[in-house]
Amino acid sequence: MxxxxxxxxxxxxxxxxxxxxxxxxxxxxxxxxxxxxxxxxxxxxxxxxxxxxxxxxxxxxxxxxxxxxxxxxxxxxxxxxxxxxxxxxxxxxxxxxxxxxxxxxxxxxxxxxxxxxxxxxxxxxxxxxxxxxxxxxxxxxxxxxxxxxxxxxxxxxxxxxxxxxxxxxxxxxxxxxxxESRDTYGESFAPVEEERATFGSTLFFFTKREDHPVSYIAPDYAYPRETIEELLGKGGRIANEKMDGCDYWWFETGGMADTIREAQEIGLELKRFTAGVWDYIKNSGRYDADCLTLSWEGNMPGKRESRRFITKKxxxxxxxxxxxxxxxxxxxxxxxxxxxxxxxxxxxxxxxxxxxxxxxxxxxxxxxxxxxxxxxxxxxxxxxxxxxxxxxxxxxxxxxxxxxxxxxxxxxxxxxxxxxxxxxxxxxxxxxxxxxNDMMIPGIRHREERDLAREAGVSSSGAECRGALLETGTFSLSDGGILVFPRRAAGTEFLVESGQTTEVSYQCYRSDVPSRLALGSRVGTMKTVIPEGKSWVRFPIPEGVADGFITLEFSENQSVIFATGEEQLTGFLLGREDSPRYCYPCLKLPDGCGLYGESNVVNGYNRPWREPGSWMSGPAFGEGGEFPWIRLDFQEPKTVREILVFFNPDLSRELNSSRASMWDDHHKFLPRTGMPPELVRSAVIDGILPDGSRREIAVLEENWRRTWRVLPPDGITVTGLILEIRGTYGASRAEIFEICVY
Ligand SMILES: Cc1cc2nc3c(=O)[nH]c(=O)nc-3n(C[C@H](O)[C@H](O)[C@H](O)COP(=O)(O)OP(=O)(O)OC[C@H]3O[C@@H](n4cnc5c(N)ncnc54)[C@H](O)[C@@H]3O)c2cc1C
Incomplete structure (x- = not known):
C-alpha cells in the first residue's frame, strides 16, 4: 500500500x-x-x-x-x-x-x-x-x-x-x-535580558552488583577524582553506590554551548564527567562499591533543549x-x-x-x-x-x-x-x-452529535452510595497532611481517631483537578472539633464553593489519626504534599449525593474533572454469581458500529517507561508493582435486539488498555446495550468513566 x-x-x-x-x-x-x-x-x-x-x-x-x-x-x-x-x-x-x-x-x-x-x-x-x-x-x-x-x-x-x-x-x-527577556512575554521567571543559554544535556549509567569484587580503572579522559569531589555536594548534586540511571539527571552540561552545533563536544564532556563520577564511586574508598560494576553506560547524550519555533500562539x-x-x-x-x-x-x-x-x-x-x-x-x-x-x-x-x-x-x-x-x-x-481518542483538554467536554449514548437511558446493577468502610490502616497528621474530596460530596464523614478532644483548623482550596503541590484557589480557613476516641467527622468547607475538588491542608497535629483502607473511591485521597504515597480514607458518603451515578458515563468526561465523573458499582464484586452491569437503552432501534468504553487505570499514580532506584525521597515517585487494581480485566457487552432477545457482541479478556474499542462487524441493530464487568485487577468495585456509541 x-x-x-x-x-x-x-x-x-x-x-x-x-x-x-x-x-x-x-x-x-x-x-x-x-x-x-x-x-x-x-x-x-x-x-x-x-x-x-x-x-x-x-x-x-x-x-x-x-x-x-x-x-x-x-x-x-x-x-x-x-x-x-x-x-x-x-x-x-x-x-x-x-x-x-x-x-x-x-x-x-x-x-x-x-x-x-x-x-x-x-x-x-x-x-x-x-x-x-x-x-x-x-x-x-x-x-x-x-x-x-x-x-x-x-x-x-x-x-x-x-x-x-x-x-x-x-x-x-x-x-x-x-x-527570552522578561519583557518579551512579560514573564517574571525570565531573565531581564535575553540569553542564548539553554538547558544542557546528560548521559546516564546503570550499575549492577556482582557477587565478587570488580575493579575499575578509569580511562585517561575521565575527570580526576579531585574534580568530582569538588563538584559533588554543591546545589544538591549527589552520587553514591545506590544511584542509577535517572537518579543522575543532574549530570548536565552544554547549556552554555550550542546544543546542536556543539553536540559532539557536549557528549565527550559528559563522557569525561560520567567516567570521573564512576571512578569516584568505585575508587574513592567512600562507598560500598567493590562489587559494583556498570551494566550499561550511555553514549547518546539526552538533549533537553534546542530550537523552539515561533508558532501562531x-x-x-x-x-x-x-x-x-x-x-x-x-x-x-x-x-x-x-x-x-x-x-x-x-x-x-x-x-x-x-x-x-x-x-x-x-x-x-x-x-x-x-x-x-x-x-x-x-x-x-x-x-x-x-x-x-x-x-x-x-x-x-x-x-x-x-x-x-x-x-x-x-x-x-x-x-x-x-x-x-x-x-x-x-x-x-x-x-x-x-x-x-482519550485525550484530556481542560474544560472541554466530549460531546459528539453522533454519539448515541448521549440520548440513551442509563441504568445499572447499582451505584456506590455508602462509602469505604473497611479499616485496615491509619494516617497520622503528625507531619500535617492533605485531604481531597469532591465538593459534591462535601458532607462526607471520615473516620478519625484522636487522643483528646481537639479543634483542628485547616486551609481549604478549590481546583478542577486536585494537586498535592499546587493546591488550587484558596477559599478559606475552617475548623472542626474532633472528639476524643474514634468517630465519624465532617470537615465543613466555606460557603459559596459551587463545584470542583476541595483540598484541605492540615498543619501538624500529634493527636489526630485518620482511618484508612484498601478501597480507593475515585476523588478521595489523603496524603502529604511531599510524598506520592496516597492513602484512601475510610469514609461514609452523604445520603443521596449520587457521586458515582450511572449518568456519569454519558457526561462527556472520561476522567475526573471537577468531580470523579465515573459510575462505580457497589462493593462485593461478583458476589453470588452476579456481576455488576451498566445498561444503555435507546428510544428506538439503533445500528451500532462502534462502542468505546473508558476504564479507570488509577490516574493518580504514575505510569513510567523505566525506573530509577532512588524513587521515593529523591524523585517523589512510587513505582507500580502490578496492574492498577481498578482497571477492568474482563467484561462482556451484550446487545438487546429489537425482539427483546440478548446477543453477545464482544468479550474482553486479559485487558490492559484504558479504552475498550468494539467494532461490531457490519454494525448491529439494537435497542440497548448491557456491559457486564466480569473482573478487575483486584478492586472490589467496577468503575467506568465514559461509554460512547456510534
Ligand atoms: C537528561 C534528561 C532528563 C530528562 N528528564 C526527564 C524525565 O525525567 N521525564 C521526562 O518525561 N522527560 C524528561 N526529560 C525531557 C524529555 O526527555 C524530552 O523533552 C523529550 O524526550 C522530548 O521528546 P521529543 O519527542 O520532542 O524528542 P526526543 O525524545 O528528543 O526524540 C526525538 C527523536 O528524533 C530523532 N531525530 C532527531 N533529528 C532527526 C532527523 N533529522 N531525522 C530523523 N530523526 C531525527 C532523535 O534521534 C530522537 O530519536 C529529560 C531530558 C533529558 C535530556
Missing part, C-alpha cells in the same frame, strides 16, 4: 534514491513523533515515521533511558496522561513490570509495527527537503544507514518531532534558542500559572516549571528549581507556524517560551502534543485546509476527535 519507487542510482552502485508516497510524514521517533504518527495513521492517513536511531523512544529509549514523567509526577492527582501514550505506558506496565528500558523499546516497536497505515523507517536521518522557500514542503529526504538508501518522503503534511526542530530549520521557519508562563483557557485547546501539561542552571554540573546553583503547577491547557496554535506551511511541530520544538518550555518539555506532555499534531494533520488533509484557516467548528471537530 505504501508506494516506494526507486528514482535513480547515485555514486556507481553505492546509493539508490527511493521515493515513498504518504499523506503524513513524521520525522523523529521520540514521544512526540510516535504519538503523532500513531494518531495520524489511526485516523486512516497513510503515515511514515522516519527516525535516525535504530530504536524508538527518543530520550526514553534504551539508548538514553530517561524515564517518562508528567502531570501526576509533579503532584497533579488524576493527571496521568492517556491517549496513545497512555496506551503505550499501560502496555509497558503489562509486559514490563520491572521497568526495564530495553523492553520499553519493544513496546514502542510493537505498537508502531502493528499499525497497518504506518510505515517505519529506522536509522533514517532527515537532512534534505524541497520547499517553495516560504514554508511549504514538497518532500523531505533522509539517508538510511545500512541500506545505502536515500529515501525521499512525499506527503501532504509533515510533522517535525526531531526535538531539534531540524525540519523547521531546513524550511527556514523562525525559531528561538535560549531564553507561543505558550507563556502566565498561560500556565493562570490556567488560561483557549478556544483551540488541544491537550494539557502539568509538570513543574522545572528550571535547570545552564552551567550544569559546573555551578554551585541548585541543580533545579521546580515550581508546581496545576494542569493547564495547550492550544493547537502552538503546533503550527503563521505562514502558509504544511509543517507542524510536536514534542519539545513546539511554540512555547523558554519559561513555559521548562514544563512542556516533559515527555508525557511532548507525547500529547504529538497526538494533537497527528490529529490536526489528518483533519487538515480531509478538509483541504491549513490549520490557521480552520473555522471554529472545525477546530471543535479536532478537539472532539482528540477527546474520543
Amino acid at each position: 505504501f508506494k516506494s519507487i526507486i528514482l535513480y542510482k547515485t555514486q556507481g552502485d553505492f546509493a539508490v534514491t527511493e521515493r515513498v508516497e504518504a499523506e503524513v510524514v513524521v520525522a523523529g521517533g521520540g514521544p512526540g513523533g510516535i504519538c503523532a504518527a500513531l494518531a495520524a495513521a489511526r485516523l486512516g492517513k497513510k503515515t511514515v515515521l522516519a527516525t535516525d536511531r535504530p530504536v524508538l523512544g527518543g530520550n526514553s529509549s534504551s539508548e538514553i533511558r530517561v524515564w517518562t514523567r508528567g502531570a501526576t509526577g509533579a503532584g497533579n492527582l488524576y493527571g496521568e496522561e492517556m491517549g496513545v501514550w497512555g496506551e503505550l505506558k499501560l502496555r509497558n506496565l503489562y509486559l514490563n513490570q520491572e521497568g526495564n528500558p530495553v523492553f520499553w523499546d519493544d513496546v514502542l516497536l510493537e505498537q508502531v509495527l502493528s499499525e497497518p497505515n504506518l510505515k517505519l523507517y529506522l536509522n533514517t536521518h532527515i537532512s534534505g527537503m524541497e520547499t517553495d522557500g516560504k514554508g511549504r514542503i514538497a518532500w523531505v529526504s533522509g539517508f538510511q544507514m545500512m541500506t545505502e538508501k536515500e529515501l525521499r518522503f512525499e506527503g501532504a503534511y509533515y510533522i517535525d518531532a526531531t526535538g531539534d526542530g531540524s525540519l523547521g530549520a531546513m524550511a527556514g521557519l523562525p525559531y528561538r534558542m535560549g531564553k 507561543i505558550l507563556t508562563q502566565q498561560d500556565i500559572l493562570e490556567h488560561r483557557a483557549f478556544e483551540d485547546g488541544a491537550f494539557y501539561g502539568g509538570w513543574y516549571l522545572d528550571f535547570h542552571p545552564s552551567h550544569g554540573f559546573k555551578t554551585e546553583e541548585d541543580n533545579c528549581t521546580q515550581i508546581p503547577v496545576q494542569v493547564y491547557a495547550v492550544p493547537l496554535g502552538c503546533l503550527y507556524p503563521t505562514c502558509d506551511s504544511n509543517l507542524l511541530f510536536a514534542g519539545r520544538d513546539i511554540g512555547v517560551s523558554h519559561v513555559a518550555f521548562a514544563s512542556t518539555r516533559i515527555m508525557n506532555t511532548c507525547a500529547l502534543s504529538g497526538q494533537a499534531a497527528g490529529t490536526l494533520a489528518a483533519r487538515c488533509i480531509e478538509l483541504g485546509k491549513r490549520p490557521g484557516d480552520l473555522e471554529a467548528e472545525e477546530i471543535q471537530g479536532v478537539q472532539q476527535t482528540l477527546l474520543r
Whole structure:
C-alpha cells in the first residue's frame, strides 16, 4: 500500500534514491513523533515515521533511558496522561513490570509495527527537503544507514518531532534558542535580558552488583577524582553506590554551548564527567562499591533543549500559572516549571528549581507556524517560551502534543485546509476527535452529535452510595497532611481517631483537578472539633464553593489519626504534599449525593474533572454469581458500529517507561508493582435486539488498555446495550468513566 519507487542510482552502485508516497510524514521517533504518527495513521492517513536511531523512544529509549514523567509526577492527582501514550505506558506496565528500558523499546516497536497505515523507517536521518522557500514542503529526504538508501518522503503534511526542530530549520521557519527577556512575554521567571543559554544535556549509567569484587580503572579522559569531589555536594548534586540511571539527571552540561552545533563536544564532556563520577564511586574508598560494576553506560547524550519555533500562539508562563483557557485547546501539561542552571554540573546553583503547577491547557496554535506551511511541530520544538518550555518539555506532555499534531494533520488533509484557516467548528471537530481518542483538554467536554449514548437511558446493577468502610490502616497528621474530596460530596464523614478532644483548623482550596503541590484557589480557613476516641467527622468547607475538588491542608497535629483502607473511591485521597504515597480514607458518603451515578458515563468526561465523573458499582464484586452491569437503552432501534468504553487505570499514580532506584525521597515517585487494581480485566457487552432477545457482541479478556474499542462487524441493530464487568485487577468495585456509541 505504501508506494516506494526507486528514482535513480547515485555514486556507481553505492546509493539508490527511493521515493515513498504518504499523506503524513513524521520525522523523529521520540514521544512526540510516535504519538503523532500513531494518531495520524489511526485516523486512516497513510503515515511514515522516519527516525535516525535504530530504536524508538527518543530520550526514553534504551539508548538514553530517561524515564517518562508528567502531570501526576509533579503532584497533579488524576493527571496521568492517556491517549496513545497512555496506551503505550499501560502496555509497558503489562509486559514490563520491572521497568526495564530495553523492553520499553519493544513496546514502542510493537505498537508502531502493528499499525497497518504506518510505515517505519529506522536509522533514517532527515537532512534534505524541497520547499517553495516560504514554508511549504514538497518532500523531505533522509539517508538510511545500512541500506545505502536515500529515501525521499512525499506527503501532504509533515510533522517535525526531531526535538531539534531540524525540519523547521531546513524550511527556514523562525525559531528561538535560549531564553527570552522578561519583557518579551512579560514573564517574571525570565531573565531581564535575553540569553542564548539553554538547558544542557546528560548521559546516564546503570550499575549492577556482582557477587565478587570488580575493579575499575578509569580511562585517561575521565575527570580526576579531585574534580568530582569538588563538584559533588554543591546545589544538591549527589552520587553514591545506590544511584542509577535517572537518579543522575543532574549530570548536565552544554547549556552554555550550542546544543546542536556543539553536540559532539557536549557528549565527550559528559563522557569525561560520567567516567570521573564512576571512578569516584568505585575508587574513592567512600562507598560500598567493590562489587559494583556498570551494566550499561550511555553514549547518546539526552538533549533537553534546542530550537523552539515561533508558532501562531507561543505558550507563556502566565498561560500556565493562570490556567488560561483557549478556544483551540488541544491537550494539557502539568509538570513543574522545572528550571535547570545552564552551567550544569559546573555551578554551585541548585541543580533545579521546580515550581508546581496545576494542569493547564495547550492550544493547537502552538503546533503550527503563521505562514502558509504544511509543517507542524510536536514534542519539545513546539511554540512555547523558554519559561513555559521548562514544563512542556516533559515527555508525557511532548507525547500529547504529538497526538494533537497527528490529529490536526489528518483533519487538515480531509478538509483541504491549513490549520490557521480552520473555522471554529472545525477546530471543535479536532478537539472532539482528540477527546474520543482519550485525550484530556481542560474544560472541554466530549460531546459528539453522533454519539448515541448521549440520548440513551442509563441504568445499572447499582451505584456506590455508602462509602469505604473497611479499616485496615491509619494516617497520622503528625507531619500535617492533605485531604481531597469532591465538593459534591462535601458532607462526607471520615473516620478519625484522636487522643483528646481537639479543634483542628485547616486551609481549604478549590481546583478542577486536585494537586498535592499546587493546591488550587484558596477559599478559606475552617475548623472542626474532633472528639476524643474514634468517630465519624465532617470537615465543613466555606460557603459559596459551587463545584470542583476541595483540598484541605492540615498543619501538624500529634493527636489526630485518620482511618484508612484498601478501597480507593475515585476523588478521595489523603496524603502529604511531599510524598506520592496516597492513602484512601475510610469514609461514609452523604445520603443521596449520587457521586458515582450511572449518568456519569454519558457526561462527556472520561476522567475526573471537577468531580470523579465515573459510575462505580457497589462493593462485593461478583458476589453470588452476579456481576455488576451498566445498561444503555435507546428510544428506538439503533445500528451500532462502534462502542468505546473508558476504564479507570488509577490516574493518580504514575505510569513510567523505566525506573530509577532512588524513587521515593529523591524523585517523589512510587513505582507500580502490578496492574492498577481498578482497571477492568474482563467484561462482556451484550446487545438487546429489537425482539427483546440478548446477543453477545464482544468479550474482553486479559485487558490492559484504558479504552475498550468494539467494532461490531457490519454494525448491529439494537435497542440497548448491557456491559457486564466480569473482573478487575483486584478492586472490589467496577468503575467506568465514559461509554460512547456510534
Ligand atoms: C537528561 C534528561 C532528563 C530528562 N528528564 C526527564 C524525565 O525525567 N521525564 C521526562 O518525561 N522527560 C524528561 N526529560 C525531557 C524529555 O526527555 C524530552 O523533552 C523529550 O524526550 C522530548 O521528546 P521529543 O519527542 O520532542 O524528542 P526526543 O525524545 O528528543 O526524540 C526525538 C527523536 O528524533 C530523532 N531525530 C532527531 N533529528 C532527526 C532527523 N533529522 N531525522 C530523523 N530523526 C531525527 C532523535 O534521534 C530522537 O530519536 C529529560 C531530558 C533529558 C535530556
